[in-house]
Amino acid sequence: MAVWVNGVKQGGSGGGGGASGWSAPFTPQNFSWDNANASGPIGWAVAQLNTAKFKATGEGLQNSTATQQSGTIQATLATPPDATSLDTDNAFKFVLFGDSGTTGQCKYDLTIYGYDEVFEGITAVDSLTNQVAGYSGTHDGSANAATLSDSTASFTTDNLIGSTIYNVTDGSSGVITENDGTTITATLSGGTDDDWDVSDAYYIDAPTVLTLATTDLTDSTLFDYYTVSLKLYSKDDDAIYLIGGSINGS
Numbered sequence: 571m572a573v574w575v576n577g578v579k580q581g582g583s584g585g586g587g588g589a590s591g592w593s594a595p596f597t598p599q600n601f602s603w604d605n606a607n608a609s610g611p612i613g614w615a616v617a618q619l620n621t622a623k624f625k626a627t628g629e630g631l632q633n634s635t636a637t638q639q640s641g642t643i644q645a646t647l648a649t650p651p652d653a654t655s656l657d658t659d660n661a662f663k664f665v666l667f668g669d670s671g672t673t674g675q676c677k678y679d680l681t682i683y684g685y686d687e688v689f690e691g692i693t694a695v696d697s698l699t700n701q702v703a704g705y706s707g708t709h710d711g712s713a714n715a716a717t718l719s720d721s722t723a724s725f726t727t728d729n730l731i732g733s734t735i736y737n738v739t740d741g742s743s744g745v746i747t748e749n750d751g752t753t754i755t756a757t758l759s760g761g762t763d764d765d766w767d768v769s770d771a772y773y774i775d776a777p778t779v780l781t782l783a784t785t786d787l788t789d790s791t792l793f794d795y796y797t798v799s800l801k802l803y804s805k806d807d808d809a810i811y812l813i814g815g816s817i818n819g820s
Contacts, residue, residue, distance in 0.1 A: 592653050594817040600645040601800070601812065642801045647817060649794060656792050657818045658784045665813040667777040668702035668804070676702045676810040679801035680780075684793030695796070696787045698780075702810055705730075705774040711753075715766040718754040725749050730776055737761055738771040746774070777813055 668676030682695040711719030718735065727750045735756050736743045742761025746754055754774075758764040766772075784790035796817060802810045 592650050593819045594647055594649060595814065595819055596645060596647055596816065597814045598812050600647065601643040602645070642799060643812065644797065644799045646795055646797045649792060649817065653792060656784050656790060660781060660819055661784050661787060661790065662782040662815070662817055663819050664780040664815040665777050666702050666780065667811040667813055674701060675805055677803040678702060678810065681799045683797040684789065684791060685795040685797065687794045693789050693793070695789050696782065702778045705776060707772060709766040709768065709770040709772060711766065713767045718766050718772055719752060721752055723752050725751050727751060730754065730774060733774055733776040736773045737766065738773055740770065
C-alpha cells in the first residue's frame with residue numbers, strides 16, 4: 571500500500587489509485603493554532619507535546635468550574651494525485667483523548683471541508699460535536715476483588731489491553747492485561763487497598779477513536795484537499811488531546 575502525506579508518496583510500492591491503495595495519515599504536527607477562530611481568554615494553552623499529542627487544557631485559566639474554555643486547531647491535507655475514491659468504511663479517522671472520566675469536561679467540534687481545484691469550490695464535508703471522556707463507573711462485584719466488575723459496562727473484549735485503569739476511591743492504578751464486556755483485569759498498586767471493593771469508582775484512560783464511513787459524510791466526494799478544523803473544549807484542570815488520525819486509513 572502506498573502511503574501519502576500531503577500529496578507526497580512516502581516510499582514503498584503498490585497502487586495509489588482506488589479506495590484500498592492509499593492512505594494519508596496525519597499527526598498533531600500537521601495542525602496549527604487557528605488564531606482567526608481562537609476563543610476563550612488570553613492564555614488559553616494549546617501546546618504540541620513531545621509525545622506527539624496536540625493538547626488543549628483550560629487549567630488555571632479561571633476560577634469558575636462551570637465554563638469550558640476552547641481553542642481551535644486546523645490542518646489542510648492533500649490527497650494523492652492518483653487516488654480515485656474514499657474507503658467506504660474508513661474515510662476519516664481521528665484519535666482523541668480526554669483525561670477525565672466525567673462526561674462534559676472535554677468536548678470537540680469537528681468540521682471537515684473539501685476543496686476541488688478544477689471547480690475551485692469549497693464544500694462542507696461533515697460537522698460533528700461530541701463529548702470525549704475515558705471510561706468510568708463503579709465496581710459492583712464482590713469486595714476485596716482482584717478483578718473489576720461493572721455489570722452496566724459494555725467494553726469491547728481485549729480492546730482495553732495496555733490502557734491504565736485507576737481506582738479513584740483507593741488511589742491505586744494498574745495496566746490492563748485482559749478485559750471482556752463487563753470485567754477488567756489489572757494488577758493494582760499505589761493505593762490504600764490495591765483491590766476492588768463494592769462501589770469503588772474507576773476511570774480508564776483509553777482514547778476515543780472516531781471513524782467516519784462515507785455514509786457518515788454529508789459529501790463523500792474525493793476532494794483534492796481537505797481542511798480539518800477541530801475546536802477543543804475543556805474545563806477545570808482536565809485536558810483533551812489529538813493523538814493522530816488518517817484519511818482513507820485502516
